[in-house]
Amino acid sequence: MGATALLLDLAAGIALLLWGVRMVRTGMTRAFGARLRRLLGSATRNRFSAFAAGIGVTALLQSATATAMLVASFAGRRLIGPAAALAVMLGADVGTTLAAQLLSLDLHWMGPLALVIGVGLFLSTESGNRRHVGRLFIGFGLLLLALRLIVAASEPLRNASAFATVMAPLAQEPLLAVALAALLTWAAHSSLAIVLMLVGLASAGAISVPLALALVLGANIGGAVAPFAATAGQTPAARRAPLGNLLMRAIGVVIALPLLSFVPQWLGALGLEGPRLAVHFHTAFNLALALLFLPLLAQVELLCRRLLPDAPTAEDSTKPRYLDSGALDTPSVALAAAARETLRLSDTVSRMLDDAITVFKTDDARLAKAVEQADDQVDKLHEAIKLYLTKLSNHEMDAEESRRYVDVLTFTTNLEHIGDIIDKNLMELAAKKIKHRLHFSPEGMQELADFHARVAGNLQMACNVFMASDAKLARQLLQEKASLREAERMAAENHYRRLAAGRAESIETSAIHLDVIRDLKRINSHLTAVAYPILEQTGELSATRLRADEQQQAGKKAAPNGGHAKPA
Template sequence: MDWFAMTVLLLGGLAFFLFGLDQMSSALKAIAGNGMRKMLGDMTRNRLSATFSGAVITALVQSSSVTTVLVVGFISAGLMSLTQSIGIIMGANIGSTVTAQLVAFKITDYALIIVIVGFSLMFLGKREKLKQLGTAIMGLGLIFFGMGLMSDATSPLRDYPPFIAIMRNMAHPLLGILAGLVFTALVQSSAATTGIVIVLATQGFITLEAGIAIAFGANVGTCVTAVLAGLGKPTDARRAAAVHVLFNVIGVLVWLPFIDHLADFIRQISPQHSELTGDARLAREVPRQIANAHTVFNVANTLVFIWFDRLFAKLVTKIIPQKAIPLPKAAQPIFLDAGLLDTPALAVDRVELETGHLGELVLDMVNASGSGTGRENPPDVSKIDKRAREVDLLVVEILDYGRRLSSKALTDADGARLHRILDVVNQLRAVADTLGNNLSSFLHEWESRQLIVSAETGERFDRLEKKVQSALRDAITACRDRDYKKARSVIKQKKELRKEIEDFSKHLSIRLLSNDPDRAETYRLESRVLEIMSRLFFFARHIAKTVSAPPSKDKDHDE
């Protein structure tokens, strides 16, 4: 036995096999292009269509990991739920069996012909798609060429008793599963494991039962790739990997006691060569039988487990909970109590109180905004930015509580009240966004350009900003204290403020004709201030109108 030559030939064959698989997968991905995304997006309406799309995409690109990456991208973008993704992940397992079916064809003698055809298309093709197709065909040829080398490397072992003994021990399911698991985890490819098993089967080294056990191990081992891909990724990515692990591990555990029954069934449905005997018959029949067993196993598992997709989703959500990000103290809810969700009327009261807390944060931003272009009361930009982040976080908490509350049995009055409160929450967030984004960026640009306004324009700005800020304070206070009279006073300011803004706009237009070289830039930024002030008053008035809703819709309305 020339162990060195045998090892070199075996590893060289494995290298060609893996390289060819990678080349074929990469080329098919390029050919499929955006069609993969479109197909996954269009075919997730129900369990079966999602499973079918996962199987087809994986069969096309010869890589279940690519399908999983696409799925995670859809989940992260909010275009697909975790439950929808489970069908695709299960379908990917079916698609991955196509590789085993391909390598089971004993066409290693024609491997180099396939390589030549692929290389010719790749080298002579004018269009990119044709070149990619050539690369895919060449990759397929390299897969079969690598299999041929591995087969040649292992042929001397036919007469080596220790190796034959080891192969016979593989008939024990646990040893076979362990061998398949370890090897797949090492090479990060279940297709490689299946390929080597089929190569061994062509030499008559391995029985169908041993081949099934090793294929089971490969199914579990491929989960290592999914787990490694999920490390350090967002929660949904790790949950998708967990679904892959659970599905494969549970499937193997369910089938483990029935390997002999599965083998008998596969022998009945696979081609038989009764004219042969002994190892020659095994070498002819077992490769196709192993490929068929791999397909039947994955198809059966998917057809059974796909109906439990919601259960899988709940399970992985509990196993991998969303990491709680500690909230800043000011953004922590004070009044929201999950224990009151089953008492909707009291829970609505809590949402209203928390909205008052939110209003106080926004009021703090209003007070910190000072006078946008005046220097007597300069804005505290750092405080505005800090409060803006806190407002965003608290709004998320309030809306999440409101979403859970809305699923409860609310009366019409409580439902209408909750809707109005959440409307105010969104308006308060809009005020915070305007102050935190538009006003802050405006102030930064104003100061960087070192622009100066005239005394008259500065006075007008101060007067308008004070009125808008006062309206915001009154609207937020009216919301917090349920002060309907104050809310109506804000609404009545519409005509006065609109006229003041129109007069101010005319004043700025006249100033545009001055000889100041920076006048055009100053006018642009001054007009932007007017737009911001107008928008802030719109939000203030909207809040006030929501607070002063008709009494018939709110049992606690007090004139």
């Protein structure tokens, strides 16, 4: 039972360490993620500034994997050059060692203080940066508490014969130790957490120094495997930087492994000894990699390009362009990416709407088929945006981000419904018109074109309302809905006059004519839905209608003559 309790304590310490690292990264990303992304994007003019940016961003995020995902995202969209991307990765490797150096110091007194500050900040508000900074402090406090728990749980292992028996093969087989540590680090997705755990075990004397050094090499390999595996399915351009980082670390491990027995002596000559020798070696190893490979980045990039060549096929227009999976930890950035992809979706819907009226004018069956195929693209983009937002919903969002999340999802869904109306309703009516060789009267066709032009204009206005959340535009869009209702009534009356006059074209196309106007009106209703949340927020919308309209109606009822109220 004593051994079981000991292993549980050790496992709990490791679990708490992983959770603390995650909380620090999450708090930093949500509080300052957008700024860190801008810093990383603007500091890649050359390999040296990119290297420095990688150090700074990773030291703050405490996760080389998070930095690697950002770099992969930038590289996939051609926002950063391949050599600069590899330089950032080298900097990220050094940056995570600086975090390990800091956290391996005797800072146990800071743990309780960080927890008190963090909980106070976290509970003092329901949203905003203060809550995220509080999460960061809580994670830092948990990190320090976890390290103390690991050291305390490891103390009895120093003299435990069973543990020594288990560790003996690893001490004799450094390759096995490297493989085991790489596997653990890949599973944990945090080389920082594994290195800190090794420091704790070494501090308690539970593992020997040579074994700790071999395990550190494995942690470096596993830390490079995690981002490369996480980018599976992305473009070759996005995966080359993580691949280059993995290759550079693997080469470094191959060089360092035969020299492990000399490392304690070399580091000792620099005055670096004691239980923190593992973290010193971690830093020295990554600094050596940077010195070795910074001048050779062009050659590494060429090797990565050969291993991951660009796909020869043309870009698939049905695939999303802006849904950055690396931004999911920063909801504000991820929502901006989803909104941008939604605008791309709206462009496709707008082309479908424009082509639809052309089909009615020209009876072009091929164009009708193209409109139907475009709806397949709309469906795929809608599905991609919806799945992206579903992943984002697993991350905590503040009130403003939650509101924007609903806005994006709702507008995207309305655009998909509009695509269905164009495909399954308007194109079906067009097919009937073409099949039976029917023709609208010149006046009827002009009415449809004018009605369509107003709806098309409202589509553009709805996109502006969606992006800007402008109350004035939202009010204008909602007023246009009432105006379009009047236009529908006038068009129907004009059509009935032509029927009464016995116009043959109007009689033949009567059902199609009225159904087209009805479907265009339905499209407009989906568009105007974007205005309601904005006007509700500003207090301009009651449960049923615009407040100004209610006041106008009340004025008409109160007016005794001609529907005009007397001045007060």
